[in-house]
Amino acid sequence: MSEFSRLVHIARTDFSYFFRTKWLMAILISLNVSDMLVTGLVYKGLVGFDYFRFLVPGIVVMGLFSAATDTGRRIWLALREGVVQYYMTLPVRTSGLVAAYIISGGLGGIVYSGLLLIIAFVAIPPQGILNAILLLPFLFILATGIAGLAAFFASISRVGEIYWVYAQALQVSLVTISTIFYPASTISQYLPAPIVTIAEYNPLSLAAGALRDSAFGGSALSTGVVSNLLMVSLPLAGIGALAYWIILRTIRVRGKP
Amino acid sequence: MTHSQAHDLSLYAVETISLSKRYGKTDALRELNFTVDEGEIMVILGPNGSGKTTLLMTLCTILKPSSGTAKVMGIDVVKDGTKVREVMGIAFQEARGFWRHKPSSILKFHASMFDIDPVKRQDLIEQTMKDLELWESRDKLFMHLSGGQAKRLETAKILVQRPKLAIFDEPTSQVDLRGKRKIWDKILELRKQGSTIIVATNEVREAEYLADRVTILYGGRLIVRDSIPKLKDAIAGGDVVEVGFEDPVPGKLLEGLKTLGGTFTVSPGGDQLRANVSKAEDWVPRMTSASYNMGAKISTIKITEPSLDDVFLHFTGKGLVDNQ
Ligand SMILES: Nc1ncnc2c1ncn2[C@@H]1O[C@H](COP(=O)(O)OP(=O)(O)OP(=O)(O)O)[C@@H](O)[C@H]1O
Numbered sequence: 267m268s269e270f271s272r273l274v275h276i277a278r279t280d281f282s283y284f285f286r287t288k289w290l291m292a293i294l295i296s297l298n299v300s301d302m303l304v305t306g307l308v309y310k311g312l313v314g315f316d317y318f319r320f321l322v323p324g325i326v327v328m329g330l331f332s333a334a335t336d337t338g339r340r341i342w343l344a345l346r347e348g349v350v351q352y353y354m355t356l357p358v359r360t361s362g363l364v365a366a367y368i369i370s371g372g373l374g375g376i377v378y379s380g381l382l383l384i385i386a387f388v389a390i391p392p393q394g395i396l397n398a399i400l401l402l403p404f405l406f407i408l409a410t411g412i413a414g415l416a417a418f419f420a421s422i423s424r425v426g427e428i429y430w431v432y433a434q435a436l437q438v439s440l441v442t443i444s445t446i447f448y449p450a451s452t453i454s455q456y457l458p459a460p461i462v463t464i465a466e467y468n469p470l471s472l473a474a475g476a477l478r479d480s481a482f483g484g485s486a487l488s489t490g491v492v493s494n495l496l497m498v499s500l501p502l503a504g505i506g507a508l509a510y511w512i513i514l515r516t517i518r519v520r521g522k523p
Numbered sequence: 524m525t526h527s528q529a530h531d532l533s534l535y536a537v538e539t540i541s542l543s544k545r546y547g548k549t550d551a552l553r554e555l556n557f558t559v560d561e562g563e564i565m566v567i568l569g570p571n572g573s574g575k576t577t578l579l580m581t582l583c584t585i586l587k588p589s590s591g592t593a594k595v596m597g598i599d600v601v602k603d604g605t606k607v608r609e610v611m612g613i614a615f616q617e618a619r620g621f622w623r624h625k626p627s628s629i630l631k632f633h634a635s636m637f638d639i640d641p642v643k644r645q646d647l648i649e650q651t652m653k654d655l656e657l658w659e660s661r662d663k664l665f666m667h668l669s670g671g672q673a674k675r676l677e678t679a680k681i682l683v684q685r686p687k688l689a690i691f692d693e694p695t696s697q698v699d700l701r702g703k704r705k706i707w708d709k710i711l712e713l714r715k716q717g718s719t720i721i722v723a724t725n726e727v728r729e730a731e732y733l734a735d736r737v738t739i740l741y742g743g744r745l746i747v748r749d750s751i752p753k754l755k756d757a758i759a760g761g762d763v764v765e766v767g768f769e770d771p772v773p774g775k776l777l778e779g780l781k782t783l784g785g786t787f788t789v790s791p792g793g794d795q796l797r798a799n800v801s802k803a804e805d806w807v808p809r810m811t812s813a814s815y816n817m818g819a820k821i822s823t824i825k826i827t828e829p830s831l832d833d834v835f836l837h838f839t840g841k842g843l844v845d846n847q
C-alpha cells in the first residue's frame with residue numbers, strides 16, 4: 267500500500283464514524299428538513315417573496331456546516347481515546363495524517379449536504395442540476411475549510427463541552443452575519459455597511475447564494491462566486507491543518523495533547 | 524558478527540544513543556545507552572515510573588527525544604520516523620482502538636496499513652482472534668470490550684502484523700492467568716518467526732517466561748542488562764545450598780569448606796549446613812565430596828536460586844514485589 271492509499275484509508279475510516287453515529291445525523295437531517303418545511307411555509311405568507319425558495323439552499327449549506335464541524339468532535343474524541351497515538355505509529359507522515367483528517371471532514375460535509383440537496387430537489391424542482399454537480403467540488407473545499415476551523419477549536423479545547431461551546435458560537439456568528447436566512451438588503455436595514463460586506467463574503471453566504479442562483483435558479487455559474495468560495499475556504503483549511511499539526515507535535519514533545 | 528564502522532547500518536535491532544527524555548521537570552530517561560540484538564526477546568523490567576513506556580514510545584516515534592537519539596534496524600527515529608514505523612509495531616500499555624469498530628475490523632485496518640497479504644489476511648485475523656480467545660467477542664464494539672479483552676486485541680494487532688521489531692508494553696496486565704500464558708506463547712512463536720521483541724513489564728514471572736535477556740530500568744537509567752542466569756550468578760552469595768546430615772555436622776567439615784570460600788552457617792539443631800554461594804552448581808559437588816571424605820552421611824540437599832526479584836533488589840536496593 268502506498269503512503270497515499272494509507273492516507274485515504276485513514277480518512278475513510280475516520281469518515282466512517284460519521285455514519286457510525288447514525289442517530290445523530292438522523293436527528294440533524296430531520297431537524298433541517300422540518301426547518302425547511304415549517305419555517306418556509308410559515309414565512310411564505312409573511313414576507314413579500316417566495317421565502318421557501320430562498321431558505322432551502324441556506325438549509326443545505328447549514329447541513330454542510332454541521333457535518334463538517336463534526337470533524338472537530340471526532341478529533342477531540344480521537345485525542346481523548348488515544349487513537350491519535352495509534353495513528354502516529356502507522357507508516358504515514360505527519361502531513362499525511364493532517365491531510366486525512368481534513369479530507370474526512372470535507373467528505374462528511376459534502377455527503378451530508380448532498381443528501382439534503384437531493385431531498386430539497388424533490389421539494390423544489392431544480393433548474394440547473396449540472397450546475398449543482400459542478401458546485402460539489404467547491405462545496406467540498408468549503409467543507410474542508412470548516413473542518414479546518416473545527417480542528418482548530420478542537421485543538422484549543424481541553425474538555426469536550428468547551429468544544430461544543432466554540433462550535434455553537436461559530437455557528438451563531440456565521441449564521442447571523444450571513445445571507446443564509448435573509449437577503450443582504452434586509453441586513454443593510456439594521457446593520458452598518460461593513461457588516462453587510464462581511465455577510466456577503468461569508469463562505470456560507472457564498473455557497474448558499476451559488477446554490478440559489480445556479481442550482482435552483484438555473485442562472486449560469488459565475489466564476490466570481492466560485493473563486494470567492496475558494497479564496498475563503500482554502501485559508502480556513504490551512505488554519506485547521508496547522509492546528510492539527512501543532513496538536514501532533516505537542517504530543518511528540520509532551521507525551522499528551 | 525563482523526564490526527564495520529564504514530556504513531551506517533547498525534548491528535543491532537535497536538540502539539539508543541545517550542537517549543534522554545524530559546517532561547517538564549521530570550527526567551523520564553537519562554542518557555540511556557541500550558541495545559537489543561536481532562532476533563532476541565529483550566525484557567525491560569522496572570517498577571512504575573521507571574521510564575519503560577517512555578523508552579518504547581520514543582522507539583516507535585510517538586515521542587521525540589529531548590536529546591540523543593535511537594535507531595531501529597539502523598534507521599534513525601528522529602530523522603526517518605516514517606521508515607521506522609514501517610518495520611515496527613507496538614502493543615500499547617493502554618489499549619487504543621476505534622471505539623465504534625469491532626475487533627476484526629480494527630485488525631483488518633491494521634493489517635492493511637502494514638501490507639499484510641490480502642489473501643491470507645482474513646484467515647490470519649480469524650486464527651489470531653481464536654488463539655487469543657477473542658473470537659467470542661467478535662461482534663462487540665471496541666468500546667464494549669473488557670479491559671483484558673481490549674489488551675488481548677492490542678496484542679493481536681502485532682501478531683497479525685508480524686513486524687521486524689515487535690514491542691509489547693505490559694502485554695498481560697489486566698489479562699487473566701490463562702490469557703497470560705496464551706499471550707506469552709504467541710510472543711515466543713513470533714520470535715521464532717523471526718521478529719525481534721521487546722517486552723516491558725514489572726512482573727517477574729513474565730520476565731522469567733519470556734526473556735533471552737533482561738534490562739533493568741530504574742529512575743530512567745539502565746541499571747544492568749544480561750541473561751537471567753547470569754544476573755542471578757552476579758549476586759555474590761545469592762544461591763543457597765542447604766545440606767541435611769543424619770548426624771551433627773562435623774566441625775572439620777565446616778572448617779574445610781570455609782577454606783574454599785563461601786559463607787556457612789549451621790542450624791541450631793546442628794544437623795543442617797547452610798551455604799550462601801555464588802553458583803550452587805559448583806558448590807554441591809564440593810560439599811558432597813567433602814562430606815563423603817569425612818564419612819558424614821547426607822540426608823537431604825536443597826538448592827534455592829535467587830529470584831529475579833532478589834536480582835532487582837540487589838541492583839537497585841529496592842524490591843519489585845513488596846513481600847516484607
Ligand atoms: N506525559 C507525561 N507528562 C509528564 N510526565 C510524564 C508523562 N508520561 C510519563 N511521565 C513521567 O515520566 C516517568 C516515567 O514514566 P513512564 O510512563 O515511562 O514509566 P513506566 O516505567 O512505563 O511506568 P508503569 O510501570 O507505571 O507503566 C514517570 O515519573 C512519569 O510520571
Ligand SMILES: [Mg+2]
Binds near residue numbers: 576577616
Ligand atoms: Mg508504562
